[in-house]
Amino acid sequence: MGSIATALNALPAFRVLVTGGSYAGLSAALNLQDLCRGRAARCGPPPAAGEGEEGSDASSNSSSSSTPDIAVDITIVDERDGFYHLIGSPLAMASEAYAEKAWVKYEDIPALRAPNIRVVQGSVRSVDAARKTATVAPYGGGGGDSQQTTEIAYDYLVAAAGLRRVWPVVPQSLRRKQYLFEMGDHIRAVTNTRHDVVVVGGGAVGIEMAAELKLVQPHCGVTLVHSRDKLLSAEPLPEETKDRALELVHEAGVKVLMSHRLDKTEEVKTDDGSKCLRLTFTNGHSMLASEVIMAISKSVPATKFLPKEAVDEEGYVKIHASLAFLGDIPNASDHFAIGDLVRWSGIKRCGAAMHMGYHAANNIHQLMNQKLFGKAPVFLELSEIPPMIGLAVGKQAVAYWPAEGTTSGDAVMKAFFGDDLGFTICWNHLQLGGDKVL
Numbered sequence: 001m002g003s004i005a006t007a008l009n010a011l012p013a014f015r016v017l018v019t020g021g022s023y024a025g026l027s028a029a030l031n032l033q034d035l036c037r038g039r040a041a042r043c044g045p046p047p048a049a050g051e052g053e054e055g056s057d058a059s060s061n062s063s064s065s066s067t068p069d070i071a072v073d074i075t076i077v078d079e080r081d082g083f084y085h086l087i088g089s090p091l092a093m094a095s096e097a098y099a100e101k102a103w104v105k106y107e108d109i110p111a112l113r114a115p116n117i118r119v120v121q122g123s124v125r126s127v128d129a130a131r132k133t134a135t136v137a138p139y140g141g142g143g144g145d146s147q148q149t150t151e152i153a154y155d156y157l158v159a160a161a162g163l164r165r166v167w168p169v170v171p172q173s174l175r176r177k178q179y180l181f182e183m184g185d186h187i188r189a190v191t192n193t194r195h196d197v198v199v200v201g202g203g204a205v206g207i208e209m210a211a212e213l214k215l216v217q218p219h220c221g222v223t224l225v226h227s228r229d230k231l232l233s234a235e236p237l238p239e240e241t242k243d244r245a246l247e248l249v250h251e252a253g254v255k256v257l258m259s260h261r262l263d264k265t266e267e268v269k270t271d272d273g274s275k276c277l278r279l280t281f282t283n284g285h286s287m288l289a290s291e292v293i294m295a296i297s298k299s300v301p302a303t304k305f306l307p308k309e310a311v312d313e314e315g316y317v318k319i320h321a322s323l324a325f326l327g328d329i330p331n332a333s334d335h336f337a338i339g340d341l342v343r344w345s346g347i348k349r350c351g352a353a354m355h356m357g358y359h360a361a362n363n364i365h366q367l368m369n370q371k372l373f374g375k376a377p378v379f380l381e382l383s384e385i386p387p388m389i390g391l392a393v394g395k396q397a398v399a400y401w402p403a404e405g406t407t408s409g410d411a412v413m414k415a416f417f418g419d420d421l422g423f424t425i426c427w428n429h430l431q432l433g434g435d436k437v438l
Contacts, residue, residue, distance in 0.1 A: 013071035013116065014368055017134055017154035019124045019305070021078035021106065022086060023350040024339030025160035026430055027357025028364075029074050030111055035365040036070040042431045043358035070368050075152060076119045077136055081175045082106050083432070087350055088421040089170055090208035090392070092183055094190075094216040099183040101423060103176045110434035121174070124305040125149060127157065130330035134305070139174060156364050159306060159317060159337040160357070163299035163348075169205055191217045193290035195276050196255070200262055202226025203234055204391055206295030207245060211252040211394040212421075222254045223289070225281075227261035235347060236387045241400040244408050245391060252394030260285060265292060301341040310335070316343035321381035323360045334367070336360040346385025350426060356382065390416035 016032060018025045031041040040047040082105035085092075092099040106112055106119040122138040134152045166172075168186065173179035190197045190213060197220055199210040210224040226233070230242045231249070249256055261282045268278045270288075280286045301315040310327040311317055317337035318326035325332040338356035340348045359380045366377035388401040390412075397413035400406050418424050424438045 011071065011372075013073045014156065015154045016072060016074045016156045016158065016364065017152055018074065018076045018158045018160055019078075019134075020160035020162055020302075020339070021076045021080070021083060021119060022160070022162055022339070022353070023426065023430075024162070024353035024357045025076060025078070025158065026083065026111075026432070027354040028158045028160060028336075028338060028360045029076055029117065029357075030430060030432075031358045031361035032072065032364055033074065033114065033117065035361060036072045036368070038069050041358055041361060043354055043429065044362070070365070070372065072116060072368075074117045075154075076106075076112075076117070077122055077124055077134075077152075078106075078119065079121070079123050079139065079174050081121050081139075083109060084171070084179075085421070085423045085426065086170060087426075088423055090205070090212040091216070091421045092171075093168060093186055093209065094213045096180075096184055096187055098420070099180060099187075101420070103179055104432075105176055109432050110436065111430070111432045113434075120152075124161070126305050127307065129157075129307055129310075129332070129335060132157070132331060132334070155334065156367070157335045158357075158360055158364075159303065159335070159341060160339045160353075161302035161305075162340045162353075164302050165299045166297045168209075168293055169295065169297055169299075190291050190293070191220060193220060194270075194274065195288045195290040196221035196223045197291045197293065198223045198225055198279060198287070198289040199293045199295050200225045201294065201296035202228070202231040202256075202258075203295065204232065204389065206293075207231060207249060208392055209293060209295055210254045211249060211392070214253050215394045218253070223257060223287075224249060224254050225257045225260050225262065225279075227259065229259050231258075232389075232391075235389065237389060237400055238406060241389070241398060241406045244398045244406055245393065248393035248396050248398055248408060251396070254394075257281075257285075259283070299340075303341055310337075312343055314343075315341075317341055318343055319382075321383075322363050322379040323356060323382060324363070336364065344382065344385065347387055347389055349388065349390075350422070352385060354426070354429060392417050392421055 018029050031043050034041045082103050085102045088102045092102040122136050125135045127134045132154050135149050137149045171179050171182050173182045199206050210222050214222045231245045232242045263280045263282045266278050277289045303311050303315045307329045309329045310325050319337050319342050320326050323336045325335040338360050339353040363379045369375045370377050386402050390399045397416050398408040399412050428437050
């Protein structure tokens with residue numbers, strides 16, 4: 001074993017480029033780090049007794065239990081300067097204290113302080129799959145990407161840049177300091193109101209935004225407007241789930257207007273001379289509002305940097321069950337895509353994104369073992385994902401998954417989201433604090 005280790009130390013480290021530092025990207029990077037160190041993958045099943053412990057040569061699952069550590073250099077490229085807890089956005093947009101918590105700069109995440117992991121703030125402009133290089137524009141600090149670009153060579157690429165979501169679904173700032181100003185301005189606008197705050201869109205985002213605002217700012221009048229006769233109308237969920245969501249919204253103190261499609265919004269003056277907004281709907285109904293939050297938008301996969309052969313007509317990456325690229329591109333088997341930007345079944349969820357990251361890490365580790373030791377890879381394959389959802393609605397939550405059907409209540413809220421819309425659950429699952437558990 002000593003001679004093998006000596007020989008391995010003489011080889012250059014495998015270079016892995018991860019585009020995106022959210023749930024999927026961090027999962028891929030950190031699970032791969034575990035496996036290359038001979039440890040159990042943090043998002044994988046628990047190892048058998050005596051396996052996966054620090055100092056042991058054992059690694060988890062289908063990875064070899066008798067190979068030395070593998071040298072790897074991991075580069076994560078992300079447009080933001082920190083990890084943003086995306087599913088906490090509805091609460092971050094209602095509470096400045098929570099907004100402070102929801103964004104953690106990468107340099108302040110203990111799990112990323114390993115010498116072989118680096119984070120580059122910037123955007124990937126293009127990928128040359130044949131040469132295995134990516135062109136990256138570093139963030140210039142003055143409000144966008146630098147005009148200068150740099151080329152990063154890689155052995156394996158993991159596309160995990162997610163979806164481009166508009167304001168106010170997610171903040172648009174790229175630096176934590178700017179983000180706090182952005183959120184603070186929004187929170188002050190929706191809390192100092194004379195008329196209702198109207199949230200347009202009865203999907204998951206709109207429901208949570210309306211309910212969290214009413215929970216944190218109970219003095220505010222909040223109205224949720226939806227164009228269809230059922231909430232969550234775009235999701236392939238049972239009617240029972242949609243009906244229970246509506247009940248919980250009412251219980252949270254939010255007023256609901258169903259079958260109301262917004263036609264126009266205009267600024268008007270009230271009798272006292274103050275300004276507000278008049279909303280007119282296609283059914284002829286109108287109302288005054290102090291603020292309007294548009295929670296409807298079509299998110300777009302952040303995949304413009306990839307070869308066109310790798311994506312479908314909507315920009316989603318086509319993948320095998322192994323998460324390797326399905327498109328007809330060079331070195332397709334060394335390119336992986338995970339998270340919200342892939343074309344796969346199921347509702348987009350952070351749990352699925354982290355699970356995909358673990359699978360990709362395992363399969364890249366298998367390819368490394370094949371190149372170093374000639375071992376035939378045993379890939380983990382992604383199964384079809386049925387529709388599932390966990391939806392926070394004020395102090396309660398509603399959830400659906402095939403095995404249990406529709407459930408709701410305080411206990412569901414605790415199980416799915418804890419006390420902070422899932423921040424602690426995700427932080428601990430990814431072990432972002434290193435040995436420290438929140």
